[in-house]
Amino acid sequence: MLEEDHILILEDFLPYRLSVLSNTVSNAIAESYGREFGLSIASWRVMAVVGRFPNSSAAQLTSKTAMDKVAISRATAKLEQQGYLQRQADNDDKRRFSLSLSQEGQAIYQKIIPIAKHYESRLLQDFAPEEQVLLKSLMQRLESTVVDW
């Protein structure tokens, strides 16, 4: 047992495997969106959330996208400049902006969602429905384990 304790087989190390898997998937999706629509991962996360919850504020996006406020600020600025997102000053709280998709943003959003779902299906293509449920439940347990790391 001596050997096993002080070596580490990187390709069996779960954090490493998660990282490689996650990066492969994210990069593939990002490549597709980037090429077709000029969207980064950050931008498309923001679009996904604003599309689903119109009139969110930037602060509300931080929790729903797992991005920090600097990243939100930059992503929203770029999306606005690309014409995909509109900001409207909030009169109740003049620090806030209410964010929503423009016409064009909506159109992109409608195209993006099926592509995203397609990637997810591709990822799960070899899993039977029960296995997909199982995988998601294991994910859920991992997520709750690390939630306050």
Next chain:
Amino acid sequence: MLEEDHILILEDFLPYRLSVLSNTVSNAIAESYGREFGLSIASWRVMAVVGRFPNSSAAQLTSKTAMDKVAISRATAKLEQQGYLQRQADNDDKRRFSLSLSQEGQAIYQKIIPIAKHYESRLLQDFAPEEQVLLKSLMQRLESTVVDW
């Protein structure tokens, strides 16, 4: 079914969940290594592989660390400058360097491995042994699905 097709619930979207999970885990580990030993994720991956396979070349590291050669170059340069890594010119091929840990690097390596394993155990703490096997086999299947994405 109309609604479900054109919205996307980000927090249920597997690529997003993988990304958040992986980043949380990696950042926690990186924080620990960074604080104690001045190691980035890249540096510690390199150390892990060089520790296990002494006298690797940089090119050999690229496949074993899932890092590109620029990242390897920078990580090895920094590790050398920190005194953790030695490069030795290879006489058979003068473009190559044979990489190995210094005394000090070995010492750090021996401290690092248990910490890494500890994080992995913590991640898997709520899983029974059979569940851990199951999780790894599901991971394996996801990995082979995306291997050529």
Next chain:
DNA sequence: GGAATTTAGTTTCAATTGCAACCATTTTAG
């Protein structure tokens, strides 16, 4: 044997990111 190609690794420059400081507004507390 020598020109053309490939491979190992580094460097450069631009783009991205992370952190702290910042401004403006709103909320809290005395």
Next chain:
DNA sequence: CTAAAATGGTTGCAATTGAAACTAAATTCC
């Protein structure tokens, strides 16, 4: 009511990263 603290969001600067170009050595192919 006002000073202090907290919140929403942006900016500036340094560090990190990515892509392409580069040097040097090795290999291929005629």
